Amino acid sequence: MTATMRPPASACPACSAAPAAEALAARAAPRDAQVMLSLPTIHCAACMAAVENALDGVPGVRAARVNLTMKRVSVETDAGVSAADLIPVVEGAGFEAHELDATALGATATDRAGRDLLMRLAVAGFAAMNVMLLSIAVWSGAEGPTRDLFHWISAGIVLPAIAFCAQPFFRNAWSALRAGRLNMDVPISLAILLALATSLWETTLSGEHAYFDAAIALTFFLLTGRYLDHRTRSIARSAAEELAALEVPRALRLIASGAEETVAVSDLAVGDLLRVKPGGRMPVDGEIVEGQSELDRSLLTGETRPVYAAPGTDVSAGEVNLTGPLTVRATAVGRDSSLHRMADLVEVAESGRANYTPLADKAAKLYAPGVHILSALAFVGWFLYTQDLRVALNIAAAVLIITCPCALGLAVPAVTTAASGRLFRKGLLIKDGTALERLAEVDTVVFDKTGTLTEGRPEVTNLDSFARPDLEIALALAEGSSHPLAQSLTTALRARGIAPATVEDVTEVPGHGTEGRWQGRTVRLGRTTWTGGGTCEVTATWLRVGDAPAQALRFTDSLREGAREAVQALLEGGKRVILMSGDTTPAVESLANRLNIPQWMAEALPADKAARVQALTDEGARVLMVGDGLNDTAALAGAHVSISPASALDAARVASDIVLLGRSLAPLPEALGVARRATRRIRENFGIATWYNVIAVPLAIAGLCSPLIAALAMSASSITVSLNALRLR
């Protein structure tokens, strides 16, 4: 390893600067490493203890701490212990685990913006409580100098508190005004500032009414909304980033001396010779120059059947090499590779997606101008009526305070926090703020096949038609290979309690199969062309014993956990379910029949999928696309809302709005239900907030609104809205 990482300067002139850089890196790197694992299935104290105890028992692990809120564990280890060593331990303890990038995580652990908001929230809460104590004394009858004293103390607390706490609103309002727009923060800032100004004026004149408590309570409630909003977003964003950082793209390049060096994929050039080991993924487009193997193209095309590869075969980035080592000459790298052409397709699809306006923005668009007009009218009216600037200003401030969107500011964040918290516990991660609203509108669900409805893992189906001695030979041969079909066969045969026959000289012929000698006869397990088998419409491997005709072992793709339930529940819920796959017609048809999916489409190219989704959208359908492969990314980006499993490729996860953290598909129908209820709660909350305004605004305009009524209306509406949101949990 070190020999390839640090080539002698003579071998590669470009590397002469490397030793210095490496020394720097070694000095900067901490001696002990930190490993982060995502644990989508943990949920209780017993799980936490089980994971921590299992990890603490591993040599080299210093400390493990589970974070149940984020569903992850951070492990402090000695250098040299990697996630690959720890994941089997956690899985052995019975929990699913995925590696997370600790450096991407470091950025989110110190969530500056979140803590900043929390500080402001704390200060606002402190100030609001103290001022409320003083205000209650005033409301219950303090008079004369006592009242003035209380007002002055309130001013002394509130002015610095607002100057600190309300900065986020002032900043947003200012930038909106400079751009010539109105947003929610403009009426908020105006209400706070106007309330402070009139209250100070009243206090200097020993007036009866001061709205210091209202100004600070307003800030407190709105900051609560902001903080909830921020928390939901940052949890989603950090997790999405970590997932995106999962695959660190590296390639093995052959250098002149015949040695291999590890390089970043971005550094590759056309003409480079690359070594791709069995199980490895093609980093670039290219042509095979050496070696024989089979390729798994399922992530690119959805085909489940492995393809034979030999010198001269063209390969595309993203394909997986299955059996033998291959040497590939790069023909297209970076922007020109088929991976990037796929990304271009995604961009086109994304630009086609209708610009969705979230409910909150719709409400704000109606609300902000309305409030200003109402308040200005109250001011002008009262000024004309009384010719008293002080009265008119007081009433205008009261109108602004009463209408101020405390409840509106909480209406959406409180609901999305509750809903995404609930979905997160079910193993769904909402990446996009408006995804819930869009998910609620879905009436058509499009599934990809390979890797989404199925595990992308073959399962043998016709063992019963074989004689036991044949199965024993098949097991002996299958154990000699790491090919996915062979491994699946081994598992299935072992599960039946079959012991391997004594087969000698078992050798794997890359790209063809395994061969051996049994009782003096040649036995082969492998591709049809090599074993002399016939044709078979599904994925199959062939067993040939001596000169007898080869027999087919048929495979089908095993269903993903929860797939049947999910499809069933969606169909019962009256949704239109469509299966779209790049796989062959028989494979797609059999799966569609197994799951009772009425509509399906086979041998679909990536562009076909995107076009079909677009056509459905044009017909007025709201499409939910569920897919994992590169061939799905354009359709994912083009659909109204999209979901991908955590096992999906980067590109697919980036293009989708929601990521399924666990293996099971079962939470899908529930997610749709939660989304619908969440949207209903948001609308209800808007309704509640409006009703409070309808009752309180006439009072304010009539000049009957005392600070007590303002405080009651504000707190009551905010609390009702939050409680309504909590019904979702």
Add this chain to the structure above:
Amino acid sequence: MNVLAYLIPISLILGGLGLGFFLFTVKSRQYEDPEGDARRILSGQYDDHPKQ
């Protein structure tokens, strides 16, 4: 009413202490895993050595 001269500063100081403690808990990251902490107290495992 002279009692106010004592009571108001006292209430402000007590409230300020509360705020100070809250800010301390935020700074020392005690809100990173509220759900996990809520469940850890149910396990006897951490009674003698709190989890760091």
